[in-house]
Amino acid sequence: MADNRAVAYEGPGKVQVIDTPYPEFELKDGPGVNPANVGRKVPHGVILKTIATNICGSDQHMVRGRTTAPQDLVLGHEITGEVIEVGPDVEFIKVGDICSVPFNISCGRCRNCKERKTGICLNVNPDRPGSAYGYVDMGGWVGGQAQFVLVPYADWNLLKFPDPEQALEKILDLTMLSDILPTGFHGAVTSGVTVGSTVYIAGAGPVGLAAAASALLLGAAVVIVADMNDDRLAQARSFGCETINLTEGDPQDQIEQILGVPEVDCAIDAVGFEAKGHGKDAEEAPATVLNSLMEITRAGGELGIPGLYVTGDPGGIDEAAQKGSLSLSLGTGWAKSLAFTTGQCPVMKYNRQLMMAILYDRIHIAKAVNAKAIPLEDAPKGYAEFDHGAATKFVLDPNGYLGASAA
Structure with a gap:
């Protein structure tokens, strides 16, 4: 079984990179996981090798201690990755696909999903409508500031990039599609x-x-x-x-x-x-x-x-x-x-159109937000600089796809 490294919340003002279990096609018990979700089977999921995963202002609220996030919660909901394993119920997504992951986790089956309200899916969080990776009170789906991450309902949730080579050339822009x-x-x-x-x-x-x-x-x-x-x-x-x-x-x-x-x-x-x-x-x-x-x-x-x-x-x-x-x-x-x-953005309502705008140079979002790739191990430094007002969007590079090197 492969090792996994991830960014975890350790208390107000503190994050660190920890060893964490490699994902399986089942939601395990752990920090922030809703008890009703423990043991939930995910045959419809895939495991991604993370290409890029970003530090978000919403993460920063938790890290400042401004939510009820538990210690050791693995963070990260802005995920782009390469599919390396597929569950037995996955039909259309294949190993090797490079995909953007909407930060909303949605089932594609409930009334809200069918009405394109994927930010308030009824089936993925036992406590309330709506869910996200690595976020407090969102069902306990493990965060994606990690080398590997599980994505449920993959055929529904993932936005596959049409050309992997083209995608990697524009990856700092495309990683912004997750959120x-x-x-x-x-x-x-x-x-x-x-x-x-x-x-x-x-x-x-x-x-x-x-x-x-x-x-x-x-x-x-x-x-x-x-x-x-x-x-x-x-x-x-x-x-x-x-x-x-x-x-x-x-x-x-x-x-x-x-x-x-x-x-x-x-x-x-x-x-x-x-x-x-x-x-x-x-x-x-x-x-x-x-x-x-x-x-x-x-x-x-x-x-x-x-x-x-x-x-x-x-x-x-x-x-x-x-x-x-x-x-x-x-x-x-x-x-x-x-x-x-108000409320979560229903990412799937917009991400395909925005992907096309990026691929055909109608918007240069990485430049607009001053995106900067840094190694996963530098995440604590990135969080600290962001908290102090850096005019930078920090993009974590857990597996070396972006060529980020430690400072």
Whole structure:
């Protein structure tokens, strides 16, 4: 049996690379695995040799201790890999295929999956609709920041790249199909971006940058990205965005300076529940972004909310925030007839189209998010740099496909 190395959460602020079992076609007991899922057979699955697996801001929430993630949870839900074993019930995916793995785990059989709502599959997480690899309260499917990973319902879940050689040439772009590019695109689509739109995006992390690139792909006239990190704002400007530094105060006046009016057609929250207030010395205020977006979006506009919100936050600023209960100015949203879309991005709704856009050079997402490949063993360093605001999307290289070498 092959060895396996993986990145695990070891407590607030700490991850390490550990030895972990090679995957089998059965869900075993372990950190974070729902007891009802233990022993679940996966004849419909495949085992991937990981080509690329990325550090995500959602992982960072766990690593900061802002969720109820257990110690030794293997992390990672942004996975691209080569199929090396197939289960007996797999019909169409073959050994040697190079595939993108949607971070949503879905069965393809339930009502929600049949309605393309793969982010809230009813059959893969006994606790609630929706599941993901290596994530707290998501059923316990083992994460993919590892050399090898099990993918269930492979014929349904995997997006096979049509040409392996072409895929490897564009792998830093294609690895973004597992999460951040479809998630950013979902934020843009659900906020109503179309040709000529003016767009405001809160957050210049990788998802915010992916949303900005997606808005431009969809034909937006002006894309304004707001953050408090100068390096991340510079990254947004590098591919044609306007930017706002929120340390300078409320965004409304700055929007008016750019557009001539203090409002936009479409707004996207790419920050989530660890939001801060506006201004130089702003403290955490988790409803800030949502309330701000309602103020600056035109009447009749739409808000896309791919930023993560949780129902359990041990580090929340008060008892309400610890339960995911925020003080929203819903009256503002109602009075302006605003539409809201929240929740996991249903990756399979978009990933094939975005794959084609990458393969035919309509979008260069790796450049937009400043992707950087690093060895798996450097994951703790990557997490630390990302937590300190690096304007970089760290792509882990567990098996040497990307040629990353230790620093």
